[in-house]
Amino acid sequence: MEIRLLRYFLAIAKEQTISQAAEVLHITQPTLSRQLKEFEESLGTTLFIRKDKKMYLTESGQFLKNRAEEILYLTDETEREFQIKGDILLKGNINIGCVEADNSDTLALMLEEFTEEHPQVSFSIFSGTSDDIVEKLERGLLDIAILLEPIKITNYHIFPLPRKERWGLLVSNQSYLTQKESIHLEELIGVPLLISSRNDIQQMIYSWKGIDEEDLNIVGTFNLIFNVFSLVANRVGSALTIEGAVYNRQDTEITFLPLEPEITTNCVLVWKKNHMFSPTVERFIETFQHAFEA
Known part of the structure; x- marks a missing residue:
C-alpha cells in the first residue's frame, strides 16, 4: 500500500x-x-x-x-x-572542483543557501579545467565537481545543469571582427586562434561542421582563459571559449562574439559511483538534484 x-x-x-x-x-x-x-x-x-x-x-x-x-x-x-x-549532524567540509563557466554562479547560489541552513558546514573550491578536476576526483582529493562537456569519464554519476554554455570567439577590440555581432564558423579560417589544451575540447572544435582541422591557424593553447586575456587584447590570437568563462570580464580591450550557428555544451555535476560520502556531502548532492530536477 x-x-x-x-x-x-x-x-x-x-x-x-x-x-x-x-x-x-x-x-x-x-x-x-x-x-x-x-x-x-x-x-x-x-x-x-x-x-x-x-x-x-x-x-x-x-x-x-x-x-x-x-x-x-x-x-x-x-x-x-x-x-x-x-x-x-551536518558539519564538516565539502571539497568541490569547478570549471570557469556560466554555471559557476549556480554553485555559488547553492553553497550560499546550504551553508545558511547548515552553518557548521565549510567548503573548499578548486578551479581548473575538467581534466585537472577529474584527476583530483580520481585521487579522492575532491568530493564533487562541476565539469564542462565534452568529457569522458566512467564510474561517475552525471547530473546535467540547466543552463547551456554558449561558445564563441574572444577578440581584441582592435580587430575588424568586432564590427560583427557573431562569427560564422567559416570566418574562423585563417584567424590566429588560441584554444583549450583539453583534447576533448580540441576534438569537439575539429568536428564542427563547416571547418576542417587543417584550415585552422592554432597559434597557442591554454588551460584557464584568464591567462590569455592580455594575449587576445594584444592580438596575438583570438580565443575560442565559452561565454560564461568571460562573463563580466570583458572590458574596453576584448569582446566576446558568439558563434553562428549557435554551438552550446552542458555543464554537469559529477560524483563517484559506489563511493561512501559523508552525510554532509550526500545532503549537498541531494540538495543540488532536488533544485534542478524536472
Missing part, C-alpha cells in the same frame, strides 16, 4: 469530490479517478458511495481513513525527526 495512494484517498475523503481533491493534489481529475479505482480494486472493497454529487465514506472507507491518518502521521513524524537529526 503506497503512502501516495493514502494521501490521495484522504484528500478525496476531505473534499468529497474528485475534482476538488485533484485540484488540491495538483493532478488531473482522470488520473485521480483512475488511481482511486485501482486502489479500491487492489483492496477488494468500495471506499466511497456517491450521493448528491458528493462522495461519502463506506464502512470500509471509514476504517481505512482512521488507519491512513495514523500511518501518515507516523510517516510524517519519522521524516521530520530524521530531518532534524540530519540537520544537527
Whole structure:
C-alpha cells in the first residue's frame, strides 16, 4: 500500500469530490479517478458511495481513513525527526572542483543557501579545467565537481545543469571582427586562434561542421582563459571559449562574439559511483538534484 495512494484517498475523503481533491493534489481529475479505482480494486472493497454529487465514506472507507491518518502521521513524524537529526549532524567540509563557466554562479547560489541552513558546514573550491578536476576526483582529493562537456569519464554519476554554455570567439577590440555581432564558423579560417589544451575540447572544435582541422591557424593553447586575456587584447590570437568563462570580464580591450550557428555544451555535476560520502556531502548532492530536477 503506497503512502501516495493514502494521501490521495484522504484528500478525496476531505473534499468529497474528485475534482476538488485533484485540484488540491495538483493532478488531473482522470488520473485521480483512475488511481482511486485501482486502489479500491487492489483492496477488494468500495471506499466511497456517491450521493448528491458528493462522495461519502463506506464502512470500509471509514476504517481505512482512521488507519491512513495514523500511518501518515507516523510517516510524517519519522521524516521530520530524521530531518532534524540530519540537520544537527551536518558539519564538516565539502571539497568541490569547478570549471570557469556560466554555471559557476549556480554553485555559488547553492553553497550560499546550504551553508545558511547548515552553518557548521565549510567548503573548499578548486578551479581548473575538467581534466585537472577529474584527476583530483580520481585521487579522492575532491568530493564533487562541476565539469564542462565534452568529457569522458566512467564510474561517475552525471547530473546535467540547466543552463547551456554558449561558445564563441574572444577578440581584441582592435580587430575588424568586432564590427560583427557573431562569427560564422567559416570566418574562423585563417584567424590566429588560441584554444583549450583539453583534447576533448580540441576534438569537439575539429568536428564542427563547416571547418576542417587543417584550415585552422592554432597559434597557442591554454588551460584557464584568464591567462590569455592580455594575449587576445594584444592580438596575438583570438580565443575560442565559452561565454560564461568571460562573463563580466570583458572590458574596453576584448569582446566576446558568439558563434553562428549557435554551438552550446552542458555543464554537469559529477560524483563517484559506489563511493561512501559523508552525510554532509550526500545532503549537498541531494540538495543540488532536488533544485534542478524536472
